[in-house]
Amino acid sequence: MSMVQNPFYYKTRTLYCENMPVRTLVKKYGTPLYIYSRQAFLQRYAEVAGGLKEFNPLICFSVKSNANIAILKMLGRAGAGADIVSGGELFRCLKAGIPPSRIVYAGVGKTTAEIRFALKSGIRLFNVESLPELHAINAVARGMGTIARIGFRLNPDVDAKTHALTTTGKKENKFGLPIAHALDYYREAGRLAHVRAVGIDMHLGSPIFSLQPYTTALRKLLAVLDTLATHNITLEELDIGGGLGITYANEKPFTVAAFARAIRPFVRRSGLRLIVEPGRYICGNSGILATSVTYVKKTPVKNFIITDSGMNDLIRPPLYGSYHRIEPVQKRGQRTMTADIVGPICESSDFMGKDRKIEEPGAGDCLAVMSAGAYGFSMSSNYNSRPRACEVLVSVNNASVIRRRETYDDLVRAEVR
Numbered sequence: 001m002s003m004v005q006n007p008f009y010y011k012t013r014t015l016y017c018e019n020m021p022v023r024t025l026v027k028k029y030g031t032p033l034y035i036y037s038r039q040a041f042l043q044r045y046a047e048v049a050g051g052l053k054e055f056n057p058l059i060c061f062s063v064k065s066n067a068n069i070a071i072l073k074m075l076g077r078a079g080a081g082a083d084i085v086s087g088g089e090l091f092r093c094l095k096a097g098i099p100p101s102r103i104v105y106a107g108v109g110k111t112t113a114e115i116r117f118a119l120k121s122g123i124r125l126f127n128v129e130s131l132p133e134l135h136a137i138n139a140v141a142r143g144m145g146t147i148a149r150i151g152f153r154l155n156p157d158v159d160a161k162t163h164a165l166t167t168t169g170k171k172e173n174k175f176g177l178p179i180a181h182a183l184d185y186y187r188e189a190g191r192l193a194h195v196r197a198v199g200i201d202m203h204l205g206s207p208i209f210s211l212q213p214y215t216t217a218l219r220k221l222l223a224v225l226d227t228l229a230t231h232n233i234t235l236e237e238l239d240i241g242g243g244l245g246i247t248y249a250n251e252k253p254f255t256v257a258a259f260a261r262a263i264r265p266f267v268r269r270s271g272l273r274l275i276v277e278p279g280r281y282i283c284g285n286s287g288i289l290a291t292s293v294t295y296v297k298k299t300p301v302k303n304f305i306i307t308d309s310g311m312n313d314l315i316r317p318p319l320y321g322s323y324h325r326i327e328p329v330q331k332r333g334q335r336t337m338t339a340d341i342v343g344p345i346c347e348s349s350d351f352m353g354k355d356r357k358i359e360e361p362g363a364g365d366c367l368a369v370m371s372a373g374a375y376g377f378s379m380s381s382n383y384n385s386r387p388r389a390c391e392v393l394v395s396v397n398n399a400s401v402i403r404r405r406e407t408y409d410d411l412v413r414a415e416v417r
């Protein structure tokens with residue numbers, strides 16, 4: 001199949017994923033159903049790899065955005081490494097065959113057990129977010145008779161102009177270490193025998209739609225590198241995190257080419273190996289959530305379209321007020337209605353869309369929640385004792401189940417009677 005611009009598209013009135021009608025997938029696998037396009041993932045990954053080629057970067061896919069092993073395996077084969085934030089994510093990456101030499105580990109609360117697991121696995125880099133963590137890594141490495149490669153995640157105090165709950169690079173955020181004291185951290189690392197400081201790191205938040213936060217923060221990181229150089233401290237890796245925005249409604253994200261242009265002077269001057277950690281950019285528009293309409297409920301003040309997927313399946317709208325386009329899987333040319341599109345969960349925040357103008361569906365009709373490939377299934381839960389959705393990966397006119405639908409037995413599997 002030739003590369004299509006958008007792997008999710010309408011042919012006449014039917015929504016397709018690659019060459020498969022979504023309604024065929026729904027009929028076969030039921031709803032709620034996460035549907036991913038293999039081509040979309042690989043195309044977006046190739047876009048990042050191609051656009052940043054001049055830097056010979058290590059592209060560490062942010063596992064928390066979509067952690068399915070089949071997805072990790074596919075991206076790993078394409079050359080990706082991984083950005084992880086837990087021992088569980090490391091476990092997944094190893095299962096998926098991602099070489100540990102391509103794995104970088106961030107997060108403010110790494111436990112000693114997780115640090116030990118990561119050292120034993122031989123990951124490339126710990127991005128350290130506090131001095132107690134630095135000492136914990138040193139102690140674990142000493143106990144294992146090894147030396148941990150570390151970088152410091154610095155908080156550049158830059159406003160990424162994204163949602164208050166998804167910005168991470170301002171000084172009041174819990175992430176990273178205050179950039180003003182960077183020299184002290186590297187000196188402290190220099191005093192410890194079982195860590196070797198090789199990296200400098202930032203991650204500003206997500207999604208970011210302007211290049212300016214990156215350039216402002218990079219200017220600050222370069223100033224730190226200059227200071228380190230005057231103290232004969234030299235590094236190897238420059239990790240600039242992820243956060244690249246995508247189109248949910250009609251946002252106009254910057255291109256990878258523009259991103260490359262913006263970071264070029266800084267990366268060149270640093271002389272360091274570039275690491276980037278895109279998550280959403282690679283998977284956000286590579287998946288949708290298909291859901292069935294259970295009821296259409298009309299009240300004097302509002303209409304509700306009640307679906308069989310809820311905030312346990314996709315929590316982004318309640319959590320961040322995120323917008324996802326919602327479209328009929330099969331357009332019928334019915335008149336439109338304005339309705340809140342909500343789930344069955346017993347919470348008022350259980351919604352996927354508010355005041356949406358949409359073709360009036362009937363019970364049993366299917367809707368597609370678009371741009372659900374990132375922070376969709378990976379944030380899902382069993383709240384209200386709802387088995388988690390099935391995930392399928394489509395390749396041209398083939399679909400494979402990459403996570404079966406959970407059963408009621410799965411819900412109680414770990415519990416003790």
Ligand SMILES: *Cc1c(COP(=O)(O)O)cnc(C)c1O
Pocket residue numbers: 062064065083085106107203205206207241242243244277278279280281374
């Ligand atoms: C979440 C996260 C990312 C990925 O962010 P995206 O917006 O999905 O690109 C990268 N790095 C770190 C440290 C993160 O926590």
